[in-house]
Amino acid sequence: MGRTIAIGDVHGCARELEKLLKKLKPQKSDRIIQLGDLINKGPDSHEAIRLAKAYDIQAIMGNHEMRLLSAKKEKRLKYLNSHYHHTYKQLNKSDWKFLKHLPKFIYEGALDTLFVHGGFVPNEPWHSQSLDTVTNVQVITKEGLPEKRTHRSKSKLWVNYWKELTFVIYGHTPRRRIFKKRNTLCLDTGCVYGGKLTAYLVEENKLISVNAKQTYC
Numbered sequence: 001m002g003r004t005i006a007i008g009d010v011h012g013c014a015r016e017l018e019k020l021l022k023k024l025k026p027q028k029s030d031r032i033i034q035l036g037d038l039i040n041k042g043p044d045s046h047e048a049i050r051l052a053k054a055y056d057i058q059a060i061m062g063n064h065e066m067r068l069l070s071a072k073k074e075k076r077l078k079y080l081n082s083h084y085h086h087t088y089k090q091l092n093k094s095d096w097k098f099l100k101h102l103p104k105f106i107y108e109g110a111l112d113t114l115f116v117h118g119g120f121v122p123n124e125p126w127h128s129q130s131l132d133t134v135t136n137v138q139v140i141t142k143e144g145l146p147e148k149r150t151h152r153s154k155s156k157l158w159v160n161y162w163k164e165l166t167f168v169i170y171g172h173t174p175r176r177r178i179f180k181k182r183n184t185l186c187l188d189t190g191c192v193y194g195g196k197l198t199a200y201l202v203e204e205n206k207l208i209s210v211n212a213k214q215t216y217c
């Protein structure tokens with residue numbers, strides 16, 4: 001039986017992704033899931049997508065993919081910052097197609113495990129939550145709404161409200177180390193900020209990471 005491997009936020013750090021994949025030595029029977037924000041902020045988003053395709057990685061929609069896709073669709077690119085412009089210029093037709101078809105989350109029944117970019121809000125079944133919510137949530141406001149960590153520093157993290165038995169593996173909220181709480185695991189170890197790119201081997205409960213070659217952002 002193959003392994004189930006989750007990979008955290010890549011943000012265009014293609015060299016680090018390649019190094020991590022070489023360390024993981026993926027087999028045909030393995031299933032690799034990238035937790036979203038494969039692109040943007042870092043140096044080479046096109047190459048990150050190319051690697052994802054070459055290694056048959058199932059990526060999930062992140063807030064950066066979503067923001068870029070909706071800006072393209074609504075022709076309001078000029079409102080985006082320079083990271084997005086840099087990424088936009090790199091992507092070809094097939095890259096856009098790849099991004100467009102990314103799923104909102106992946107549920108693996110055999111492992112009772114959910115893979116998502118941001119997380120979930122309380123008081124609403126996880127499977128019916130919006131793409132906007134699951135790609136963006138970091139903390140929960142008093143009103144029970146999703147919000148950014150930097151906007152509401154006193155609000156609690158969404159994981160504080162997670163009461164399901166289903167295990168959630170997510171990214172989006174970078175920290176120096178992986179973060180475990182209440183049946184959840186955050187794999188965003190801030191590669192683009194000069195941290196690490198981290199993979200988690202679900203069945204073996206094992207972490208493998210590579211250091212960022214430099215601070216990109």
Ligand SMILES: [Mn+2]
Nearest residue numbers: 037062063172
């Ligand atoms: Mn994100």
